[in-house]
Amino acid sequence: MSEFEAFWNYPLFRLSSGIQLTVSQIVLTLLVVILGLVLSWYLKRLLGRQLQKSNVDPNAALVIQRIFFYSVLILLFITALGMLRIPVTALAFISGAVAIGVGFGAQAVINNLISGWILMSERPVRIGDFVELDDNRGVVESIGNRSTRIRRVDGVHLLVPNSQMLERIVINWTLVDRKFRTSVRLGVAYGSPVRLVEKLLYQAVAEQSEVLSEPKPFVLFDDFGDSALIFEAVFWCQARAERELRMIRSDIRFRLDELFREHGIVIAFPQRDVHIHAKTPFEITARTSADATREAP
Numbered sequence: 001m002s003e004f005e006a007f008w009n010y011p012l013f014r015l016s017s018g019i020q021l022t023v024s025q026i027v028l029t030l031l032v033v034i035l036g037l038v039l040s041w042y043l044k045r046l047l048g049r050q051l052q053k054s055n056v057d058p059n060a061a062l063v064i065q066r067i068f069f070y071s072v073l074i075l076l077f078i079t080a081l082g083m084l085r086i087p088v089t090a091l092a093f094i095s096g097a098v099a100i101g102v103g104f105g106a107q108a109v110i111n112n113l114i115s116g117w118i119l120m121s122e123r124p125v126r127i128g129d130f131v132e133l134d135d136n137r138g139v140v141e142s143i144g145n146r147s148t149r150i151r152r153v154d155g156v157h158l159l160v161p162n163s164q165m166l167e168r169i170v171i172n173w174t175l176v177d178r179k180f181r182t183s184v185r186l187g188v189a190y191g192s193p194v195r196l197v198e199k200l201l202y203q204a205v206a207e208q209s210e211v212l213s214e215p216k217p218f219v220l221f222d223d224f225g226d227s228a229l230i231f232e233a234v235f236w237c238q239a240r241a242e243r244e245l246r247m248i249r250s251d252i253r254f255r256l257d258e259l260f261r262e263h264g265i266v267i268a269f270p271q272r273d274v275h276i277h278a279k280t281p282f283e284i285t286a287r288t289s290a291d292a293t294r295e296a297p
Helices: 002-008 021-054 057-081 089-105 106-122 163-169 194-206 242-262 289-295
Strands: 011-014 018-022 130-133 136-143 147-152 157-161 170-172 179-188 218-224 229-238
Touching: 011 147, 018 021, 018 242, 057 106, 057 147, 106 147, 106 157, 130 242, 147 163, 157 163, 170 229, 179 194, 179 242, 194 218, 194 229, 229 242
Parallel strands: none
Antiparallel strands: 011 018, 130 136, 130 170, 136 147, 147 157, 179 229, 218 229
């Protein structure tokens, strides 16, 4: 036992301030730090589950979790210094030198870390928002310390550095609300009753529950096309992403096809009138593919 006590209290080294660090102090400090880290991660996850059950906004929950976790880390650091009997003032010079070195060597990491906190505090982009960045569109799933994770419409995950979310142009479709304006464009054959077409377009749009009554939808007789009379129905709807917008437009087109069939309105397709000028008369005979097959040798 005396040998163990001698080893347990053996001084490993002495600091310049005269503080002596023994084996027991080092081992106990390491155990406290490891247990503290494990406990902080567990409490952070437990806090996240409780906030989720309380229907707290995911962005606010993320901020609360991070503040809690970093507060525990600071307390753990101060506790470790106390167990080693190292005054905080003794680390003033060392911390300054480390801060300068980290500032030069990890500018991008610090930039992304600070940008992440700005994103969570100012909330120009939030968890669940539908955003557009360059040619990528998707839903924000999480805002981490270094990057923001976006799930694109094709299911692929996109990791964007937090600094780029602030420095580049990001289109947030759902920043203020989830109201989107969209349209359905089609052409009907020449000679169709245009006022009836307008009425049926209003009817097909109004029958969709996702379409908003305010602002009111409107129908435009847009143009006299080469082979069709062009109409466009413009309306606002409540949606969460581009996929829902496409589904709403699809449902309207299905309904328009049914209504046009009921009223005998033909949806136009490309047509061409061919004029043949010949000096002598000639005969044109229509033949089917079956006739051509029988005549083939």
